[in-house]
Amino acid sequence: xxxxxxxxxxxxxxxxxxxxxxxxxxxxxxxxxxxxxxxxxxxxxxxxxxxxxxxxxxxxxxxxxxxxxxxxxxxxxxxxxxxxxxxxxxxxxxxxxxxxxxxxxxxxxxxxxxxxxxxxxxxxxxxxxxxxxxxxxxxxxxxxxxxxxxxxxxxxxxxxxxxxxxxxxxxxxxxxxxxxxxxxxxxxxxxxxxxxxxxxxxxxxxxxxxxxxxxxxxxxxxxxxxxxxxxxxxxxxxxxxxxxxxxxxxxxxxxxxxxxxxxxxxxxxxxxxxxxxxxxxxxxxxxxxxxxxxxxxxxxxxxxxxxxxxxxxxxxxxxxxxxxxxxxxxxxxxxxxxxxxxxxxxxxxxxxxxxxxxxxxxxxxxxxxxxxxxxxxxxxxxxxxxxxxxxxxxxxxxxxxxxxxxxxxxxxxxxxxxxxxxxxxxxxxxxxxxxxxxxxxxxxxxxxxxxxxxxxxxxxxxxxxxxxxxxxxxxxxxxxxxxxxxxxxxxxxxxxxxxxxxxxxxxxxxxxxxxxxxxxxxxxxxxxxxxxxxxxxxxxxxxxxxxxxxxxxxxxxxxxxxxxxxxxxxxxxxxxxxxxxxxxxxxxxxxxxxxxxxxxxxxxxxxxxxxxxxxxxxxxxxxxxxxxxxxxxxxxxxxxxxxxxxxxxxxxxxxxxxxxxxxxxxxxxxxxxxxxxxxxxxxxxxxxxxxxxxxxxxxxxxxxxxxxxxxxxxxxxxxxxxxxxxxxxxxxxxxxxxxxxxxxxxxxxxxxxxxxxxxxxx
Numbered sequence: 001x002x003x004x005x006x007x008x009x010x011x012x013x014x015x016x017x018x019x020x021x022x023x024x025x026x027x028x029x030x031x032x033x034x035x036x037x038x039x040x041x042x043x044x045x046x047x048x049x050x051x052x053x054x055x056x057x058x059x060x061x062x063x064x065x066x067x068x069x070x071x072x073x074x075x076x077x078x079x080x081x082x083x084x085x086x087x088x089x090x091x092x093x094x095x096x097x098x099x100x101x102x103x104x105x106x107x108x109x110x111x112x113x114x115x116x117x118x119x120x121x122x123x124x125x126x127x128x129x130x131x132x133x134x135x136x137x138x139x140x141x142x143x144x145x146x147x148x149x150x151x152x153x154x155x156x157x158x159x160x161x162x163x164x165x166x167x168x169x170x171x172x173x174x175x176x177x178x179x180x181x182x183x184x185x186x187x188x189x190x191x192x193x194x195x196x197x198x199x200x201x202x203x204x205x206x207x208x209x210x211x212x213x214x215x216x217x218x219x220x221x222x223x224x225x226x227x228x229x230x231x232x233x234x235x236x237x238x239x240x241x242x243x244x245x246x247x248x249x250x251x252x253x254x255x256x257x258x259x260x261x262x263x264x265x266x267x268x269x270x271x272x273x274x275x276x277x278x279x280x281x282x283x284x285x286x287x288x289x290x291x292x293x294x295x296x297x298x299x300x301x302x303x304x305x306x307x308x309x310x311x312x313x314x315x316x317x318x319x320x321x322x323x324x325x326x327x328x329x330x331x332x333x334x335x336x337x338x339x340x341x342x343x344x345x346x347x348x349x350x351x352x353x354x355x356x357x358x359x360x361x362x363x364x365x366x367x368x369x370x371x372x373x374x375x376x377x378x379x380x381x382x383x384x385x386x387x388x389x390x391x392x393x394x395x396x397x398x399x400x401x402x403x404x405x406x407x408x409x410x411x412x413x414x415x416x417x418x419x420x421x422x423x424x425x426x427x428x429x430x431x432x433x434x435x436x437x438x439x440x441x442x443x444x445x446x447x448x449x450x451x452x453x454x455x456x457x458x459x460x461x462x463x464x465x466x467x468x469x470x471x472x473x474x475x476x477x478x479x480x481x482x483x484x485x486x487x488x489x490x491x492x493x494x495x496x497x498x499x500x501x502x503x504x505x506x507x508x509x510x511x512x513x514x515x516x517x518x519x520x521x522x523x524x525x526x527x528x529x530x531x532x533x534x535x536x537x538x539x540x541x542x543x544x545x546x547x548x549x550x551x552x553x554x555x556x557x558x559x560x561x562x563x564x565x566x567x568x569x570x571x572x573x574x575x576x577x578x579x580x581x582x583x584x585x586x587x588x589x590x591x592x593x594x595x596x597x598x599x600x601x602x603x604x605x606x607x608x609x610x611x612x613x614x615x616x617x618x619x620x621x622x623x624x625x626x627x628x629x630x631x632x633x634x635x636x637x638x639x640x641x642x643x644x645x646x647x648x649x650x651x652x653x654x655x656x657x658x659x660x661x662x663x664x665x666x667x668x669x670x671x672x673x674x675x676x677x678x679x680x681x682x683x684x685x686x687x688x689x690x691x692x693x694x695x696x697x698x699x700x701x702x703x704x705x706x707x708x709x710x711x712x713x714x715x716x717x718x719x720x721x722x723x724x725x726x727x728x729x730x731x732x733x734x735x736x737x738x739x740x741x742x743x744x745x746x747x748x749x750x751x752x753x754x755x756x757x758x759x760x761x762x
Contacts, residue, residue: 262306384418
């Protein structure tokens with residue numbers, strides 16, 4: 001409750017009488033609520049809660065229309081959305097303390113007449129905007145329960161308007177249970193127009209940053225990106241790289257509007273609101289929503305069809321998101337999802353009913369509102385071959401020809417490169433020959449892909465022959481040797497020759513590059529350094545370094561790391577030699593440079609490289625490199641590297657994780673959120689009991705240090721707990737999310753996971 005202030009000018013404090021025991025509220029309300037009229041129409045006594053009817057308004061002859069609801073809500077709600085607590089008078093404090101318990105009681109008793117009276121008092125005294133998250137939640141749930149007990153058609157127009165108004169106020173404040181119940185009840189009553197009118201008002205409140213919305217949407221620098229776009233049952237993955245901002249639109253509210261459009265058969269309109277929402281929907285939430293309104297199998301399939309195509313459209317409309325999503329599918333081996341997504345896109349082009357996608361911008365129309373982005377076909381070719389789905393790649397190619405899309409050089413190169421990485425030399429050579437037959441002129445990247453494939457397959461002489469053909473046929477007058485693609489052909493050839501121990505041929509090409517171009521770059525020299533370093537030939541390495549300096553080429557971290565690895569085998573003063581060389585190259589051997597070397601060593605993914613990296617960190621800690629001490633980035637790079645791809649034994653990883661944690665604590669270094677995320681994921685992956693113990697230790701430390709939580713952290717923690725069947729612990733974490741007010745800005749995947757935990761925990 002609001003505490004009555006003494007007369008000293010201090011802003012009134014706030015306590016939550018709302019959370020007082022029910023008995024207290026009933027006692028208080030019984031003194032204030034008079035007997036109510038019962039002239040309303042009696043409802044059926046079939047309700048499980050009681051045989052009483054809601055105390056409702058008399059039936060009104062007025063017609064319930066979406067426009068009427070919107071107009072009335074706009075008029076009634078907005079004037080009360082800007083009140084601030086500091087401006088409350090003593091009279092308003094007293095009124096609020098008295099009205100709120102009465103509002104709860106009237107809603108609990110399903111007394112619409114009394115609720116309208118109390119709500120009108122809140123508005124007349126400018127107290128609607130004073131409602132906080134707890135009030136929003138309780139009122140929203142009350143509306144939700146109301147619509148579980150009574151059908152939409154059983155209520156009067158005034159009753160519906162009142163409940164809609166309360167639900168919208170609460171939804172704008174972050175509690176959407178009531179609004180969802182109203183919208184779905186209207187759908188169940190075959191009134192999709194009302195559902196859509198409510199959605200539009202809700203959307204306007206959030207996107208216009210209506211003051212009714214408690215707290216702006218916070219930008220997340222890293223968030224969860226989930227493979228829900230094809231409604232597959234494959235495991236969802238967390239992506240820690242893509243920077244996104246979660247939509248303020250709640251998934252269930254958006255889905256209710258989509259269901260309404262499905263009732264109307266208006267896919268284009270559904271697509272329009274979906275693209276504006278900037279979110280995605282998962283199969284789980286569809287089941288949850290449809291279970292509450294419809295058992296019609298055909299209609300459920302229709303809604304699933306709508307959502308699948310809407311999710312695909314959202315990707316196509318945002319090319320960077322499409323590229324990132326396909327990359328994630330390849331990374332996770334989600335072959336089924338990849339094919340289903342592609343099938344959905346093609347259906348969007350060719351469907352007789354609701355075609356929404358145009359192949360080119362010239363085909364855009366009132367229904368085909370999105371066109372395929374540039375590079376679409378190459379993206380799917382690349383992804384298909386990366387997943388070793390040659391039949392899908394063939395299908396993509398056939399669809400291009402069938403839809404009158406002429407494959408460009410990028411598409412041809414994608415085939416060459418993809419088949420090469422699959423070690424499918426026959427497919428590479430067949431594609432190469434087909435290019436020449438169709439008079440498609442290859443570029444430098446075409447040659448590079450075929451040369452690389454030949455070297456990989458051990459066809460060294462053929463690769464070298466094609467390289468010389470490239471020099472003879474491609475490098476003619478007018479072709480710039482400074483082109484990075486041309487240099488890539490040379491570097492690929494150098495790498496292939498050295499890998500095949502054809503050192504003399506590689507040296508000959510390098511000398512020619514030095515004399516006539518293209519000039520060798522740091523990659524060229526690093527290739528030779530790596531070759532000699534693995535053989536332990538220090539003298540040739542020294543000569544390569546001299547050539548690098550003579551060519552005015554700046555060494556990079558890979559150069560220093562390769563040199564350090566080779567020297568450590570034979571020289572106890574290897575680090576001093578490397579540091580001196582770094583200084584000579586103008587690179588200060590500070591924490592940043594040494595951390596980069598540590599990271600480069602760990603990228604080798606070998607026990608020997610791990611030993612070198614950890615030894616270097618230990619020397620940094622001892623002060624062997626002066627002020628170059630390990631920092632949070634140093635330790636985070638180690639944690640990230642050792643927990644990626646399981647290239648070390650599980651016991652070694654767990655021990656190293658704990659060692660790094662102890663070192664950071666001892667040295668007073670605060671782990672970043674990224675560090676915590678890696679430690680949480682690694683600990684929860686450890687199936688031993690101590691894995692859970694350490695995960696919760698890290699989590700409690702994050703809370704104690706007040707580390708800013710984003711959706712990625714919540715998702716990693718909850719997903720790990722659910723996978724371990726730790727439902728009780730997960731439920732406690734969900735409560736913590738509520739205390740941190742994280743529920744207002746959940747990504748689709750996280751919201752689905754939270755709902756799953758709540759359903760399981762009851």
